Amino acid sequence: MSKGTVGGGGTTMLRRINVAAVLDAVRRSAPAPLRVAELVERTGLARPTVAQAVDELLDAGWLQQHGPDSADRSLGRPAIRVSLRGRAAPVLGLDVGPHRVTVGVSDLAGRKLSLVRRSGPGWTAQQLLGVIGEVINEALAEAEVPAEDIAAVVAASPGIVDEHTGRVQLVPSVPGWSAIDLIKHVRGLLDCPVMLDNDANLAALAIAAARGGTGTLLAVQWGERLGAGIVIDGRLHRGTGAAGEIGFIATDTDDVINPEDSRGPLERAVGSEAIAALGRQAALDNPQSRLAELGGEQLDTADVFAAAAERDPVAQAVVQQVARTFARALAPSVLVLDPTAVVIGGGVARAGAVLLDAISDQLRLLTLNHPKLELSALAEDAVVTGAMRMALDEVWQRKLPTPAMTSTT
Amino acid sequence: MSKGTVGGGGTTMLRRINVAAVLDAVRRSAPAPLRVAELVERTGLARPTVAQAVDELLDAGWLQQHGPDSADRSLGRPAIRVSLRGRAAPVLGLDVGPHRVTVGVSDLAGRKLSLVRRSGPGWTAQQLLGVIGEVINEALAEAEVPAEDIAAVVAASPGIVDEHTGRVQLVPSVPGWSAIDLIKHVRGLLDCPVMLDNDANLAALAIAAARGGTGTLLAVQWGERLGAGIVIDGRLHRGTGAAGEIGFIATDTDDVINPEDSRGPLERAVGSEAIAALGRQAALDNPQSRLAELGGEQLDTADVFAAAAERDPVAQAVVQQVARTFARALAPSVLVLDPTAVVIGGGVARAGAVLLDAISDQLRLLTLNHPKLELSALAEDAVVTGAMRMALDEVWQRKLPTPAMTSTT
DNA sequence: GTATTTACGAACGCTCGCTATCTATACTGT
DNA sequence: ACAGTATAGATAGCGAGCGTTCGTAAATAC
Numbered sequence: 001m002s003k004g005t006v007g008g009g010g011t012t013m014l015r016r017i018n019v020a021a022v023l024d025a026v027r028r029s030a031p032a033p034l035r036v037a038e039l040v041e042r043t044g045l046a047r048p049t050v051a052q053a054v055d056e057l058l059d060a061g062w063l064q065q066h067g068p069d070s071a072d073r074s075l076g077r078p079a080i081r082v083s084l085r086g087r088a089a090p091v092l093g094l095d096v097g098p099h100r101v102t103v104g105v106s107d108l109a110g111r112k113l114s115l116v117r118r119s120g121p122g123w124t125a126q127q128l129l130g131v132i133g134e135v136i137n138e139a140l141a142e143a144e145v146p147a148e149d150i151a152a153v154v155a156a157s158p159g160i161v162d163e164h165t166g167r168v169q170l171v172p173s174v175p176g177w178s179a180i181d182l183i184k185h186v187r188g189l190l191d192c193p194v195m196l197d198n199d200a201n202l203a204a205l206a207i208a209a210a211r212g213g214t215g216t217l218l219a220v221q222w223g224e225r226l227g228a229g230i231v232i233d234g235r236l237h238r239g240t241g242a243a244g245e246i247g248f249i250a251t252d253t254d255d256v257i258n259p260e261d262s263r264g265p266l267e268r269a270v271g272s273e274a275i276a277a278l279g280r281q282a283a284l285d286n287p288q289s290r291l292a293e294l295g296g297e298q299l300d301t302a303d304v305f306a307a308a309a310e311r312d313p314v315a316q317a318v319v320q321q322v323a324r325t326f327a328r329a330l331a332p333s334v335l336v337l338d339p340t341a342v343v344i345g346g347g348v349a350r351a352g353a354v355l356l357d358a359i360s361d362q363l364r365l366l367t368l369n370h371p372k373l374e375l376s377a378l379a380e381d382a383v384v385t386g387a388m389r390m391a392l393d394e395v396w397q398r399k400l401p402t403p404a405m406t407s408t409t
Numbered sequence: 410m411s412k413g414t415v416g417g418g419g420t421t422m423l424r425r426i427n428v429a430a431v432l433d434a435v436r437r438s439a440p441a442p443l444r445v446a447e448l449v450e451r452t453g454l455a456r457p458t459v460a461q462a463v464d465e466l467l468d469a470g471w472l473q474q475h476g477p478d479s480a481d482r483s484l485g486r487p488a489i490r491v492s493l494r495g496r497a498a499p500v501l502g503l504d505v506g507p508h509r510v511t512v513g514v515s516d517l518a519g520r521k522l523s524l525v526r527r528s529g530p531g532w533t534a535q536q537l538l539g540v541i542g543e544v545i546n547e548a549l550a551e552a553e554v555p556a557e558d559i560a561a562v563v564a565a566s567p568g569i570v571d572e573h574t575g576r577v578q579l580v581p582s583v584p585g586w587s588a589i590d591l592i593k594h595v596r597g598l599l600d601c602p603v604m605l606d607n608d609a610n611l612a613a614l615a616i617a618a619a620r621g622g623t624g625t626l627l628a629v630q631w632g633e634r635l636g637a638g639i640v641i642d643g644r645l646h647r648g649t650g651a652a653g654e655i656g657f658i659a660t661d662t663d664d665v666i667n668p669e670d671s672r673g674p675l676e677r678a679v680g681s682e683a684i685a686a687l688g689r690q691a692a693l694d695n696p697q698s699r700l701a702e703l704g705g706e707q708l709d710t711a712d713v714f715a716a717a718a719e720r721d722p723v724a725q726a727v728v729q730q731v732a733r734t735f736a737r738a739l740a741p742s743v744l745v746l747d748p749t750a751v752v753i754g755g756g757v758a759r760a761g762a763v764l765l766d767a768i769s770d771q772l773r774l775l776t777l778n779h780p781k782l783e784l785s786a787l788a789e790d791a792v793v794t795g796a797m798r799m800a801l802d803e804v805w806q807r808k809l810p811t812p813a814m815t816s817t818t
Numbered sequence: 819g820t821a822t823t824t825a826c827g828a829a830c831g832c833t834c835g836c837t838a839t840c841t842a843t844a845c846t847g848t
Numbered sequence: 849a850c851a852g853t854a855t856a857g858a859t860a861g862c863g864a865g866c867g868t869t870c871g872t873a874a875a876t877a878c
Binding site: 819820821822823824825826827828829830831832833834835836837838839840841842843844845846847848 | 851854855858859865867868869870871872876877878
């Protein structure tokens with residue numbers, strides 16, 4: 001009892017392993033309640049062992065007991081059933097942008113307990129911290145979760161995030177903004193681990209979780225800026241910290257990157273502003289087109305895709321060009337990563353099938369294995385959802401003691 | 410004892426875990442022998458537990474006992490020391506090409522026991538199988554390892570390999586060649602698991618192992634063909650099976666891939682044959698250049714780099730163009746993967762610093778985090794070494810029972 | 819030659835999980 | 849309505865493994 005070194009131990013560690021196995025089995029079948037007999041089958045443990053573990057977990061509050069299933073009209077004594085008690089360790093996800101703060105609270109099973117969003121016309125850094133505090137409290141109240149119960153927090157920040165220090169390079173457009181202050185501030189409000197990650201990464205995590213399990217996912221966030229997250233078999237790929245920065249891919253044979261610029265070549269070529277600009281130019285050149293009618297003076301990105309959907313050839317040409325540029329930029333990465341799927345999210349994703357089909361056609365010409373190309377179903381909630389997901393992973397990784405041996409050095 | 414389901418168990422599984430912990434500790438410190446006291450410290454287990462585990466491992470042949478260290482003149486009774494007995498489960502690596510067969514035998518600790526290479530001027534598929542058998546026997550004899558001791562075999566094949574079935578798409582240039590026959594043949598010779606993988610993947614694995622531990626590695630094999638392997642924290646990234654096919658990256662804005670072609674655009678642009686062709690053309694255009702002198706009629710890839718190293722401007726221009734094309738093709742993947750290092754191997758890697766510096770300069774213009782750019786130190790042995798490495802990983806993964814819970818679904 | 823230091827070896831007690839048995843509960847059939 | 853049966857939960861005994869403690873062996877220092 002004195003040493004307590006991690007890695008190997010006596011019988012008490014055995015017990016921990018078995019309790020964890022039981023808890024894991026329950027988690028996997030969530031939210032469906034499980035009978036003890038099923039747990040015995042799934043864990044391969046003996047019944048008394050499982051029973052003891054269940055008792056322990058009930059006492060600790062990780063499981064909750066259900067009455068017998070009234071729908072189950074089988075023979076014999078009705079079994080008591082247990083399921084995850086989500087409130088045992090709820091987590092909080094945070095998505096902070098210059099004009100919008102979103103906070104979500106999720107229970108252990110991944111059920112969303114509350115989601116609060118507040119928009120405002122550009123806060124200062126100081127105001128933003130205040131707003132964040134308010135929105136967190138609102139979300140906690142709505143979820144009926146006391147602040148001290150929160151087991152982990154993950155915050156999303158644009159820019160490149162250093163995974164451990166939480167320092168941010170390429171700070172976004174809030175003057176005086178510092179992610180370190182954010183972490184400190186949140187840690188002051190909630191006494192639990194607080195982590196920070198790139199928003200594109202978190203969105204990718206959410207999408208990967210929604211698609212389920214294994215495989216390689218390349219999740220593109222396409223708005224004014226362009227970023228991507230890579231999820232391989234459920235784990236985020238970070239590289240040295242700046243993985244997925246597709247916005248900086250060169251599009252022209254003479255392009256050169258300037259790290260000081262806040263935007264990269266691909267963003268300047270096919271970011272939402274660039275698409276709108278291309279549309280405006282095309283409308284000017286073709287005043288009689290449907291595109292010009294639709295958009296008028298204040299022609300928007302959405303107008304371009306709307307006109308293209310109505311088969312306006314002028315708009316279609318713009319979409320074609322955008323799709324071509326995007327596909328040519330992404331194709332090398334698709335060849336190298338060979339992902340199971342490429343999912344597009346963010347504002348531009350609202351374009352729908354018009355854009356997706358055009359990209360798909362182009363990508364088919366440039367790759368060997370053609371990954372599934374999809375639109376993100378999560379829309380604007382992707383980032384918060386991913387933040388909650390990562391917080392959940394953190395909690396589970398701490399609670400389920402992965403016994404020893406990890407690296408394959 | 411009847412169930413035997415994986416995942417959780419009683420005290421016998423505890424023993425297995427602890428024995429594995431001890432074995433793992435010994436492995437990590439290989440080839441240095443360890444005293445029992447050190448094992449106690451490293452595993453956190455009690456001395457009797459460790460002693461028992463060591464006895465068991467000695468009996469099973471996984472460890473060998475050393476006499477007391479004669480150099481160690483410390484007080485007290487001299488400690489018994491144990492180390493990995495590599496011959497307990499030697500593995501075999503196989504690199505099969507149309508003109509060359511290489512076989513390596515390695516012991517458990519990763520020590521190379523033998524390496525036999527045989528070249529020939531194009532065998533038929535049938536002859537090749539015979540040659541493989543001979544070379545395997547030679548390598549086994551040289552390593553003094555009986556065939557039945559081999560615990561795992563990994564074979565390298567060019568082309569895209571389906572990880573599980575062992576079927577190969579994009580078969581290389583041996584008529585009638587089938588990797589399935591190869592597997593069957595080897596399984597007939599050696600009664601153990603036989604696996605197959607892409608040669609670029611295996612080379613990447615070897616290079617990653619040589620560089621040590623964690624991080625993301627992009628290992629390019631650059632010869633007549635171009636391929637790459639990706640290793641993330643010691644594990645190979647395969648995607649859906651065709652990851653790393655950089656040879657098919659488009660170089661021209663109008664390039665289109667034809668999956669039927671055996672070569673992709675980048676290979677046609679900067680493969681070793683293409684480099685030689687560029688050199689010949691440049692020599693024709695500049696008959697007085699050093700390049701033309703060096704190469705003559707049969708100008709070779711090596712001549713181009715040699716002339717460039719001697720600062721011949723004509724050759725330097727060719728190298729510059731090659732480097733530029735390569736860097737532009739690779740830059741998007743570097744941005745997306747953000748690897749710790751990019752290592753170049755294969756025939757073209759012999760070009761040395763001339764090419765490396767040119768690529769480095771170009772890549773610096775096109776990426777945010779600039780990964781280390783290096784030449785592979787393993788030269789032609791990379792693929793066999795990687796094959797042995799993978800076989801070793803297989804053996805260890807089977808022997809060290811990773812207790813339960815894996816996926817983070 | 820004795821004291822000291824270090825390591826090996828054996829006996830005891832504790833915890834834990836597995837097998838086997840017994841009790842509890844609800845549905846079914848006569 | 850009552851016995852039978854099938855399923856689930858609770859309890860006791862057994863075996864295995866680990867950790868602690870003590871005794872013993874082998875080398876060096878004085």
